[in-house]
Amino acid sequence: MTDTLNISLVGVGGQGTLLASEILCRVALLSGRDVKKSEVHGMAQRGGSVVSQVRMGEKVHSPLIGIGETDVLIAFEKLEALRHAHFLKPNGLAMVNDQEIRPVTVSSGQAQWPDDLDGKLKSTFAKLEVIPALNIARGLGNVRIVNVVMIGALSNHLDIPEDTWRQAITSLVKPQFLDSNLRAFDAGRAVCCRVGL
């Protein structure tokens, strides 16, 4: 299945990974690709690590991506990027939101926050883009649109027309939030990409 693109979205419960993966599915559908998405609900959502996976291509069978088979890892949080680094193919791309969320194990003093997280990210990922999505979202006045900023940044790497992305977002976001989400997409797309896919 060499033509299948495997995207893993990781983050912390409540960060909006589910909407981001829905946008990807819609983009695939609109562009005539087969697509499958996998996610887990329930217990993990209570502040735990969350993973959502999207696969698109000519024909997709498994909704799950094997360990070491992800083409693009979209991490909404830096520690989660490291935690899921093994998801990536050796030459895969990591797109990491420049945000740190300390888990309760750290905030309660049971575990240590890793030293030099940025250095670890650089040494772990051969292809790394750190996206200032949180800052961009804050600048737009809504921290909840970090997810769409990340989608905008991702859109640079996929051979799908910009209009298709905008159409997908328009079909999924409530009208009253559409304007801010489209601006988030534009801002994410405008982030200069340092590495190609």
Add this chain to the structure above:
Amino acid sequence: MQVNKKVLSGNEAIAHAAWVAGVRVASAYPGTPSTEILENVANFKDDIYCEWAVNEKVGMEVVIGASFAGARSLTAMKHVGLNVALDPLMTFAYVGANGGVVIISADDPGMHSSQNEQDNRYLAKFAKVPMLEPADSQECYDMTQTALDLSEELRTPVIVRTTTRISHSSGIVDLGDFKRREPTELKYAKDIERRVPVPMFARKMRLALEEKQQEFARRAENSPYQRIERGDDRIGIITSGIAYQYAREAFPEASILKLGMTFPIPRQLISDFALSVGKLYIIEEGEPYLEEQILAMGIKITQPKTNLRIGELNPNRLEALAAEIAGQPAPKVAHQMDGLPARPPVLCPGCSHRGVFYALNRLKATVTGDIGCYSLGAFPPLSAMDTIVCMGASVGNAHGMRKAGHEGRVAAVIGDSTFFHSGITGLLNVVYNQGTSTTIVLDNRTTAMTGHQDHPGTGRTLMGAQTVETKVEDVAAGLGVKRVRVIDPYDLEETYNVLKEELDTPEASVVVSKMACVLGAKIKVTRQYTIPADACKGCGMCLKIGCPAIEVGDPDPNNPKLKKARINPVLCVGCGMCAQLCKFGAIVEAVI
């Protein structure tokens, strides 16, 4: 026909199919991974009467009644829910359907959000009812409709068995013309020989059920959902459900018999396929359900060393199998980086369960627990839950421990939705049998764990109607419990005092801890707490309630041993429990 494609989860696809197939009644109790089925059926509430049943048994009984009356109906439940509903199902198989009935059993291999990993395919075989096993959202859509047609035609309930990866994965579904079919109206006709299984009639029904098995077997042989994908016949694979998807990718060249109807299994088809291939492998997730039956037919199966039992299947496990069969070394699978701090699920900031668990921890009580978010109370620092078995078990468990002479304080802890589900009968048993245990109902006004569904205590139905709001304390009093107390769990002192008194009184008691779930109620935060610089002495007392909003700061530059606490303003919802714990009055209301 116009192409009408949508990306749908398996659960959404099932709900769409229910509407298309003309379902008129749907009843279910929430349970991961099945919950979204009824939530999505509710989007069609103009055409489908739908409700949250108090438990799966009642949900099953409601759809059986609807079937008697001639309506097509649907019930859905997680795997363990079918245990609760098994009693009516077993006899419904005898009595048989009038209007079509589809039962969705959503299993949870890998236990993402469950307490066990039972493989419910055995229950279809046990109940002797046909079972379809979809492998993606499209099949969820198609098979749910087929199940209803089959049910009506063969007068039997039909199980559609999904798993987490089917229910919660999404894929493209061609909805066809997406028009609601109005099924032919089936009238109720009284027929006690068919519907009253007293022994003289039940024995006839038993024979009739056996006769039906032969017809089910014919359907299984000829079902369009049994599909041979012919490839290189040196390797043949028999598989079903999600396992098919992994197998198809790991063995692109092999011949595959993909089963969509897995009870009964198509014996002739399997025999013919086995003869047509070299080595035959069975690839299935969970228990050796297909394997046992195929082995019993005397068919030779090649047993690989790669273990596919226990836990969820995934592409990596199948790749390991493919490598073994190809005589290659097992592919190396990368591991997660070592030494990263874990991010486990936790009780939310401001969760009202925290006050009760903190008190139970101080009281050193033995706590029998139950199913819900509050199972997280078992973990440090609250560490206030000792056991969990199943929905409602806490009440009977505590009573049993008491009657066995267990020394020390014993309490059962159960949520409001779980209490209504199956805690009431346990509590009645305590009262009737002169028990002395205390039952604590964590009444957070919703079914929180599965995503905030309504229940008999919320005063609202699935279809959005206002209804009777049954109060836990009234139920307890009605059952004959003399000592019933209602507490505010945010008041730590009161909570401790009431629990101490009730746990130390040798009489049955119920304590209702009443406070809305902060996550479900979407309360606007009007108050927050903060710890001004220099106020914290670093004693760590506030950390004992395990609130994720309270963080341990970096060591004080002048005193490296001193780590001061701080409150994360993004997370704090202002419950004020931490402020009550601080002996130095260092936690104060913040200006917001």
